[in-house]
Amino acid sequence: MSSVSFEAVRKVFGKTVALPGVDLLVRDGEFMVLLGPSGCGKTTLLRCLAGLERIDGGSVRIGDREVSDLPPRDRNIAMVFQSYAVFPHMKVYDNIAFGLRMRKKPKPEIERRVKEGAALLQLEPYLDRYPAQLSGGQRQRVAVARAIVTDSPVLLMDEPLSNLDALLRLHARAELKRLHTDVKRTTVYVTHDQIEALSMGDRIAVMKDGEIVQVDSPSIIYDRPASVFVGSFIGSPPMNFLKCAARDGHAVGDGWEVPGPPGMDGKPLLLGIRPENIRIGQGPLRGRVIVAEPLGSHTLLTVQVGKDSLKVVAPADDVFKPDQSLQIAPEPHKIRWMDEASGTAIAAPN
């Protein structure tokens, strides 16, 4: 079994604490995405798992092996780098075969597995070429093939799609997901792209300032963010947050009132609601359209409600004009209440 576990993993660079103490369990065969803004420590965490960084505290385990002090080659992992790190002085075949040769596999087996890997990533026509003769997308596939043919039970990926252009990235994303279904390796995938995270991950670990702030399935991360940070980092446009105060089981905002969370009387709250979970027509919130942006599949409205402005997704067929007045209603079961002081979610009663 090859689960991966981090226990109180600490990493310090000089005087900067990159990871104060991270705990995370990645289950066997799971596709775990580490998501966060740049500089949040996600790549550092991955490199600690790979053995490319020494940890300053805690422990890293792969399966039931403690690997904290092992060099990368003894950890039985494979890694895909952001720059692909395809060896420019070797042909595609030799690149893919590199890990197998280092593991001293017999020659016929190397040949068979390189062919299999090349087939899986549609690289057969290029085995005899040098990386300089390949496109970015092909090089990326070489890097992936090189990593998976080694049969390492744990696969690490550090933003493998970030150097591809938008269209290719879309394609490669689907390919990687298909590949994961095929090979079922425990995968730890680092990205700052929330769409990648939502579309590929079995679970997402959202990181901020070296700490993991939420680990959940993509749908839970999206629907029930654990904090204002998660809600506003994920989703495009992000979740709306409206200021309000709890009073007698209600949340009272600037000119509006909706049923609120119990037991929070007097405390300042934030009403979190996704732009697509706001109904237009009847509702307790009155607002004014500031901008209407038709985006083809829908129209994105920026609506001023009291002092807050929020994004609302409206059907593409409806026509809105600037300054038009609206009544809107957040769908009650989609509301995510946050404690304004701490920025964390208030446990929902349901």
Next chain:
Amino acid sequence: MSAAATPAPQRKSQRRGVLVDRILLYGVAVLLALWTLVPIYLIAIAAFSEKVAVFEYPKALLPTRFSTETMEFFVGSSGVITSVKNSVIVALGTIVVALALGAPAGYALSRFRFPGRDAFQLAVLSSKMFPIAILAIPLAVTFIDLGLYDKLIGVIIIHSAMVLPFVIIVTAGVFATVSRELEEAAQTLGTSRLGAFMRVALPLALPGLAAAAIFAFVTSWNEVFAATILTLRERTLPALVVASLNQSPLYFKFAGGFFLIIPSLFFIWFMRKYLFNLWGPGR
């Protein structure tokens, strides 16, 4: 910008500008080539003419009276063969020592942030501040004390010291162009730290290392001063030629000069494919 949008006169002047650039570029290239080729050519003619041809004036610009007489005389002179052998040994020894010490130093400079890194870099360069002429006498004394005087190993040490700063700086620059992720990838694929260096960084740095090797070879092959001061019987070729300069006839000097040029040309010829890799479009 579309061609139609540009007024015709401007286009013409642009084209003329490109032409002028071209002419300048090729003109300078031709001048530089002549600068090195003409002396080599004249020396070659003199070396392969009859002895008396050297004293003729005006000089024949074409080899009218080809003869190997002069070269035979030179090669047959006492000590020449030995000193050629010495020169080859010293030059190759210099390459080995300078690369063995310089390449790891360059690698460390490019890869690691260590305390004193900047000071080290400066110290490497500052060693070039002292002219060998000033150091020669104290060095000779020290070498006599150490028993290195008039030994080829002594010359190898001096020549290595002379080329090391260049080798270190060049290899540091070369290793800096080899992405660290490549070595890390090799490590995740099953090599040790050293294995990653040997299998990935070193092959990729080869062109730069070849350039450093050429520099070491040519420097050592042509170096006169230290070799003259530090040897008596174990002369390298330049030292021998210089030592016998006053007593030797003119045609001997031409033959010696030609003989000194040839190995450098061959060495560069063999290394040139690595140089083109480094500076050309190959990568």
